[in-house]
Amino acid sequence: YCRVAGKDFRDHVKEAAEVADYIVAFGACACFGGIPSGKPNPTGAMGLRDFLKEVGVNKPVINLPCCPGHPDHLVITLASVMLGVIPSLDEHGRPLMFFGKNMHNELCPYRPYYDRGIFATKPGEEGCRFKLGCKGPIVHTDCAIRKWNNHVSYCVEVGAPCIGCAEPGFPDKFSPFYKELPGLPTVLGIDATKLGEGLIGATALGIGIHLVRRAIGKGGKEEEKK
Ligand code: SF4
Ligand code: SF4
Incomplete structure (x- = not known):
């Protein structure tokens, strides 16, 4: 459904995920599927964690949901990951410091x-x-x-x-x-x-x-x- 530079967007995501150390999903859609995944979900929309599992990529995903995602959540999480500090996450992959x-x-x-x-x-x-x-x-x-x-x-x-x-x-x-x-x-x-x-x-x-x-x-x- 989405093509970038003539290639299926899912392939772009899979290739990028394969070489990533950490993956940060930002916004309700990236995390859990969001509005596009609502019934009847005609495009098969899903969150990044579920997608990566489906295509066999086993990488940690930090979820920063909300619609839209909050800029504070993104900046603080990226800065934290870049400094090598991985935030504690809940069962849905959300940092406890924001979603605990x-x-x-x-x-x-x-x-x-x-x-x-x-x-x-x-x-x-x-x-x-x-x-x-x-x-x-x-x-x-x-x-x-x-x-x-x-x-x-x-x-x-x-x-x-x-x-x-x-x-x-x-x-x-x-x-x-x-x-x-x-x-x-x-x-x-x-x-x-x-x-x-x-x-x-x-x-x-x-x-x-x-x-x-x-x-x-x-x-x-x-x-x-x-
Ligand atoms: S209060 Fe927060 S979680 Fe609730 S709808 Fe608004 S942005 Fe979403
Ligand atoms: S007290 Fe609870 S139900 Fe009432 S506005 Fe706040 S979150 Fe909503």
Whole structure:
């Protein structure tokens, strides 16, 4: 499907891989197949690791997914490899220093909303993006702290859900993008929605107690005046 200088692109890749010490795959497509590998995958698109396995080239591949790949990930990884330091990788070949943490559990600044059961129901609304389809609970990436566009913002911060482009299986495993995950993860074993309702109830009770105290306080002062 792709020819460069009259030659099948797959042959170029195979020949280059055979003489490489390390191979860095950059972007969701190079790592795991990305959008072109989505059903029905008419071109047979696949990630570099799978392709090299298929053509019998056994070389280490460092995967730097995301759509698009993050320039920080590329520059730091290339500099590291050139200095002879090979980053520790997870089971999918991703450097742990970039992809070792779960976005939802460890990095997302919207997590306090989630814990209180406050969910945005349309883009731009205040709250956690879970009900907009955010896949953060099953995604490992540092997008939430590294951010994009010169470290300005990232998908969740501009009101959209995370659609999981850092993970193998993207896009099919994360489709439909704008539908919430079937099971709402729990917070300390309690359903987050119930927790939210509980907190709202507790807040209402707190306000009620405060008002009663104020009323009693006022009554007491009036009694004293009399
Ligand atoms: S569901 Fe998404 S927006 Fe909400 S806390 Fe988790 S990662 Fe953040
Ligand atoms: S926040 Fe999610 S969808 Fe956005 S770039 Fe990161 S992994 Fe991809």
